[in-house]
Amino acid sequence: MKRFVEVEQWLKTHGIRLTDQRRLVVRRAVAYLHFTAEELVKDVREYDASIARGTVYRTLAMLQQAGMVEKHDFRYGPPNYEVTFAKAHHDHLMCLHCGEIIEFQEPRWERLQDEVAKRYKYQLLTHTHKLYGVCASCQRSGEKRLAEPPHLHVEEMVA
Amino acid sequence: MKRFVEVEQWLKTHGIRLTDQRRLVVRRAVAYLHFTAEELVKDVREYDASIARGTVYRTLAMLQQAGMVEKHDFRYGPPNYEVTFAKAHHDHLMCLHCGEIIEFQEPRWERLQDEVAKRYKYQLLTHTHKLYGVCASCQRSGEKRLAEPPHLHVEEMVA
DNA sequence: TCTGTAGTTGAGACTGAGTCTCAATTGGCT
DNA sequence: AGCCAATTGAGACTCAGTCTCAACTACAGA
Numbered sequence: 001m002k003r004f005v006e007v008e009q010w011l012k013t014h015g016i017r018l019t020d021q022r023r024l025v026v027r028r029a030v031a032y033l034h035f036t037a038e039e040l041v042k043d044v045r046e047y048d049a050s051i052a053r054g055t056v057y058r059t060l061a062m063l064q065q066a067g068m069v070e071k072h073d074f075r076y077g078p079p080n081y082e083v084t085f086a087k088a089h090h091d092h093l094m095c096l097h098c099g100e101i102i103e104f105q106e107p108r109w110e111r112l113q114d115e116v117a118k119r120y121k122y123q124l125l126t127h128t129h130k131l132y133g134v135c136a137s138c139q140r141s142g143e144k145r146l147a148e149p150p151h152l153h154v155e156e157m158v159a
Numbered sequence: 160m161k162r163f164v165e166v167e168q169w170l171k172t173h174g175i176r177l178t179d180q181r182r183l184v185v186r187r188a189v190a191y192l193h194f195t196a197e198e199l200v201k202d203v204r205e206y207d208a209s210i211a212r213g214t215v216y217r218t219l220a221m222l223q224q225a226g227m228v229e230k231h232d233f234r235y236g237p238p239n240y241e242v243t244f245a246k247a248h249h250d251h252l253m254c255l256h257c258g259e260i261i262e263f264q265e266p267r268w269e270r271l272q273d274e275v276a277k278r279y280k281y282q283l284l285t286h287t288h289k290l291y292g293v294c295a296s297c298q299r300s301g302e303k304r305l306a307e308p309p310h311l312h313v314e315e316m317v318a
Numbered sequence: 319t320c321t322g323t324a325g326t327t328g329a330g331a332c333t334g335a336g337t338c339t340c341a342a343t344t345g346g347c348t
Numbered sequence: 349a350g351c352c353a354a355t356t357g358a359g360a361c362t363c364a365g366t367c368t369c370a371a372c373t374a375c376a377g378a
Binding site for chain 4: 327
Binding site for chain 1: 232234254255261263265267268271272275276278279282285286287288289290291292293294295298
C-alpha cells in the first residue's frame with residue numbers, strides 16, 4: 001500500500017480537513033478491498049471506541065464525493081464500498097454462493113456503451129455492470145444455499 | 160395490456176393461490192412500468208385500505224420468485240420493481256436529472272459476458288447493467304440539481 | 319505561537335424500508 | 349359443505365442510515 005502521507009496529502013489538496021477520526025477511517029478503509037459501512041464502523045471502533053457512527057458515514061460520503069471510494073449496490077445486503085484511489089475502472093463478477101468478488105476490465109464494453117448512449121442522445125456519466133454466478137469452487141462443492149452478504153477479513157492496520 | 164385472466168391463469172400454473180389481495184396487487188403492479196414497493200403499498204390501499212404492508216411485500220417476493228417481476232437496485236432510493244411478464248431481456252439507461260428510465264437491448268453484450276464468465280470459470284446466472292447519464296432534454300434545460308428517485312404516475316386500474 | 323471561527327464531532331433521537339410473529343381468516347381440494 | 353394448509357392484518361421489531369445540536373478542534377491569519 002502507498003505511504004499514507006500520500007493519501008493525506010491528496011485529501012488536503014481536495015480541501016478535506018484532517019482530523020484524527022478521518023485519518024483513522026481512511027486508514028482502515030484502505031486496509032480493505034470491499035467493505036460495508038457498518039463493517040467499517042465496527043472496525044474503526046476497535047481502534048477508537050468513541051468514534052460516532054455518523055462520523056464514519058459522513059467520512060465515507062466525503063471520500064466518495066472526492067472520488068477516493070466508490071459505493072456499489074450488490075444484490076444482497078447493504079451497499080459495498082471500494083477504495084478506488086489510483087485504480088483503473090473495472091466491473092464486477094460476484095459469486096452468489098460464497099460472495100467472492102472478482103474485478104475485471106473489458107474495454108469493448110465501454111465502446112458499446114458509448115454507442116447506446118449516443119443512440120438515445122444521453123450524456124453518459126457512469127455505469128455499473130455486475131455479473132452474478134457461481135464460481136468454479138462452489139460449482140464443485142455443489143452448494144445449494146444462496147449467498148449471504150459477502151464476508152470480509154479484517155487486516156492489520158496500515159502504517 | 161393482456162387480459163387479466165391470462166395473468167391469473169399463469170399464476171395458478173405457477174402454484175400461486177389466488178386471493179383478493181393478490182389479485183389487487185398484481186393488477187396494480189401491471190398498471191405501472193417501474194415502481195417501488197412503498198409506492199405500490201400506497202396505491203393498492205386506495206382500493207383496499209385494509210391491505211397490510213406485509214402482504215404487498217410478500218406478494219412482490221412471490222412474483223419475483225415466479226419470474227413475473229424483477230427487482231432493480233438503481234442508484235438512488237429504494238429498489239425498483241418492474242413487471243417483466245412476457246417481456247424480453249433488456250438493460251437500463253437512467254437519467255440522473257429527471258429519473259427517466261430507458262430500456263434497451265444489446266445482444267453483443269451478452270456475448271462479451273459469456274466470454275468473461277468463461278475466463279473466470281463462472282457459471283453465469285444473471286447480470287445487471289445500468290448506464291447513468293443525462294437525457295437530451297435535461298441537457299438542454301441545463302438543470303443543476305441531482306436526481307430525485309424516479310417519479311411515477313398512477314394509472315387507472317386495469318380491468 | 320496564539321486566536322477566532324468555520325468546520326467537525328459524539329450522542330442519541332429519529333426515519334424509512336423491510337421483516338417477523340401469531341391469531342384469525344380463507345381458498346380451493348374432496 | 350367441511351377441512352386444513354396457506355394466507356392475511358396488525359403491529360412490534362430490526363437494520364441501515366440520517367439528523368440535530370451543543371461541545372470541540374483544525375488551521376488560516378495576526
